[in-house]
Amino acid sequence: MTVLRPLGFMFALLAGLSACSSDAEKSNLLKELVSGQGEVVPDPTFLAYEQAGAPTYLVSLEAKKQAYTIFVRQTTNAKGEETWISLDKLSLGMKNGMIIATRGMGGDQLAGDPSQTLAALKAGRNEVTERFVTLLNGESQAETLAFRCEVERQRQADVDLGPYTADTDLFYETCRNGQIRFRNLFWVERGSRNLVQSRQWISETVGTLALRAVPR
Amino acid sequence: MTISRFFIGLGMGIFCATGPAGATDLRFSASSYGTPGLIDMPTGSPWPDGMLGLSSVLTKDMQKYTLTFQITPRIFGSFRYSILNGYDAGENRYDRSFDFGYLLMEETQYRPALSIGLRDFGGTGIYGSEYIAATKTFGDQLTLTGGIGWGRLASYGGFTNPLGIIDDSFETRPIQDVSINNTGRLDIKQWFHGDAAFFGGVEYRFNPRLTLKAEYSSDAYERETLKMGFDHKTPFNASLTYGFKNGAEVSVYALHGSEIGIRGSIPITPQKPKYPSGIEEAPPTLMPRQTQAALSWDANSVRQKNSSLSIALKDQGLTLEGITIEGDTATVRFVNGRYPAEAQALGRAARVLANQLPADITTFRLEAMANGVTTSRTTLRRSDLESLEYDLDGSWRSFARADFEDAAHSEAAPIAGIYPKFNWRITPYLDPSLFDPDNPVRADFGVQAAASLEPARGLVFSAAVRQPVAGNLDTSTRPSNSVLPHVRTDSAEYAKQSDLEIKYLTAEYFFRPGKNLYGRATVGYLETMYGGVSGEVLWKPVNGPLALGAELNYVKKRDFDQMFGFQDYDIVTGHASAYYDFGGGYLGQLDVGRYLAGDYGATFSVDREFDNGFRVGAFFTLTDVSFDDFGEGSFDKGIRFSVPVDWLTGAATQGGYGTTIRPVVRDGGARLDVRNRLYDVVRNSHTSELEDRWGKFWR
Secondary structure, eight states, X not given: OOOBTTOOHHHHHHHHHTOEESSHHXXXXXXXXXXXXXXXXXXXXXXXXXXXXXXXXXXXXXXXXXXXXXXXXXXXXXXXXXXXXXXXXXXXXXXXXXXXXXXXXBSOEEEEEOHHHHHHHHHTOOEEEEEEEEEEOTTSOEEEEEEEEEEEEEEEEEEEOSSSEEEEEEEEEEEEOSSOEEEEEEEEETTTOOEEEEEEEEETTTEXXXXXXXXX | OOOOXXXXXXXXXXXXXXXXXXXXXXXXXXXXXXXBBSSSSBOSOOOOTTOEEEEEEEOSSEEEEXXXXXXXXSEEEEEEEEEEEEEETTEEEEEEEEEEEEEEEOOOSSSOEEEEEEESSSSSSTTOEEEEEEEEEETTTEEEEEEEEEEGGGSSSOBOOGGGGTOGGGGSOOOOOOOGGGTTSOOTTTTTOSOEEEEEEEEEESSSSEEEEEEEOOOOOHHHHHHHOOOOOOSEEEEEEEEOTTSOEEEEEEETTTEEEXXXXXXXXXXXXXXXXXXXXXXOOOOOOOOTTTTTOOTTGGGSTTOHHXXXXXXXXXXXXXXXEETTEEXXXXXXXXXXXXXXXXXXXXXXXXXXXXXXXXXXXXXXXXXXXXXXXXXXXXXXXXXXXXXXXXXXXXXXXOEEEOOSSOOSOBOTTOOSEEEEEEEEEEEEEEEETTEEEEEEEEEEEEEEEEEXXXXXXXXXXXXXXXXSGGGOOOOOOOSSOOSSTTHHHHHHSOSSEEEXXXXXXXXXXXXXXXXXXXXXXXXXXXXXEEEEEEEOOTTOSEEEEEEEEEEEEEOTTOSSOEEEEEEEEEEEEEEEEEXXXXXXXXXXXXXXXXXXXXXXXXEEEOTTSOEEEEEEEEESSOHHHHOTTSSEEEEEEEEEHHHHHOSOOOOEEEEEEOSSOOSTTOOOOOSXXXXXXXXXXXXXXXXXXXXXXXX
């Protein structure tokens, strides 16, 4: 790392950011930081997939009002792991509706293994499961957490997906380890056993994402 | 439908980067000295490892500003700047002091934490004292502390030193030589000598926000009473503290029944930036393999400057400089212009290669570069990328399966038209001079224009020009009283006598003389005060903890106006250096050689560098200049820190903000400040640094 020296702390921060430069990245940083609700130029790759009719999710961040975006599925690899990309250049790793990774959210999940919970949901069973989450911590290291979770069916629920209303079973997945406790919600469509709507915990920094499938 | 941008820059509160959301329990007990303690008295419990505490204290006639760093789980060190109104016959005293503490014994269920500490061990001794303190917590709310102090901490209620049992000499504290030239020396003969006294106190936490402290103090405030009219009415002090969610605290305290003080403190946890994984956009998605035909790919077009590979890498902030395809292997040379973590650049480059190169190319060799020279070569297999992308243990497995080696000679054929490169930048700047003997903060503010031209790989012409706009660096009225050549003590003249300044104007050449070897030659106006010629060679294996270097310079002192002229003083200066990465983030450096004033000696440095690049360090220099000739402070020493931009903002931006704080700047042990010393230029892409931040490979 190169250090600009000798610079004072807070002021230099502004100094560095309000620069103009031959490097457009550095010039734009201040604008990006200050503007907050920055104007979004939709990612062309996203638009291409969206227009081609790729499966779509509407995703919102529970901790922040009005923070939502759209993800489309870009690809599925040999292991059935899908990568979904958003309009604003975030991505999600997904497997059958379960989030197994995030990229670009500030406190990302590098990887996750919710396969036991997924199996319980698919089978429609109440079960105690283990769930593993690998986070990228503040020291740029991968850190894997293990949770013990209770998957429990709550009730039948109708989910309005726009073109049609899905008949679903609502499940709670309540997970804890020594320090952290969270609850995920899954609306599993009867018949197809697809997760049409969910609320999934990512990390302490990000909190919970709410996902709803957008029928095409 | 409104689409709001998700997280990027949502009122980021970049100055509040003190730990993640949810860190509500971040309470630590700090004294008015800014160290682990009650009100004035120390405690036996350390802070959490790595924590930095910034605190300030105000009373009617006194201000204290302290930076304390929990260097290891057991050791803390502090630097303090105090202003005592009217202390020197009506004049204010600006005092700098250092503290040190060591945890002897951790707290257990039945045993208290036990610490030993030194206050003001190298300053003028106003606060000079030593202690042993024990602290025990009971439940979540109650903490009791008891201890024994010496020196100032035995000025009230003192009794004959029990250490007299060991040796009678402990019973008498030698008279201290407090002349200014004697400051900075370690008063070892005073430590734990003279009378001793007990102190103690209690801390009660009503709730996570509100804490009450009360103490019996063994400090009589003798000097303040004598020189500043302080009235010591009682040995008891009490304080009420309010703690904010991020760990910051504000306290009000009653001091010895006669004064009220206010203390504010902010904890910084370097391990926990506000955005642990960064907020930069997602990496390119790893797509299924494609054939050569499907990619309409051919081995020649990929060598063009505007190839789709080149453009895809550019989109990730990476510049493709060379590529060679042989059989199933692609060797690529690239410059990472965006990511502070080189591992992240490698991860993104590898995914771009996988998406852009045909299926039968299965091995990627990535050559990292710094200042035009290749610094390492990382070999990755396409199949590992594919199998580990969302693997629970993918970070470690991908690191373990990668190979790292030196790249003394690049094996990627250059792409035509990359050079010459030209870059420019206009920025505001702040040039601070902190804690000088007359004024705690001096600084200049202005505009800097910097540009660089690289006509060929490794050759860099660069310049920076500054125009100060406002500031007080030129208000220093302290003439140099140094008996040595004034190699640093007249630095204020450079601020006074300059307007438009040439900060540097250099030609640099970086090269690889051989395996594990790096070279640098620099000529021109090297820094604010010196111009000349500088040459350096560094031996640093990609996979080892040790590096050795040698630097030789011939420099001439520049004119005070910082334009093109020189003064009469010239010197040959240089050092042999050893660098060692002890692991766990501790870096040691030893520089032995000749300094700017012609003195010979050595500089000892230790830094703690967190994996995310946040760095705090300290150094001292001993040379053949006697303590008396050196003057105030006795020898050169200081602390330094640097904070990466991405730690503060979460954005993938290289660089950082840092400064060095010296209690006093003198002429002995002064080193040339040439830019781009090789160790820090090359280490970022070596195995140890890559491993530190390998979690970013998949980010």
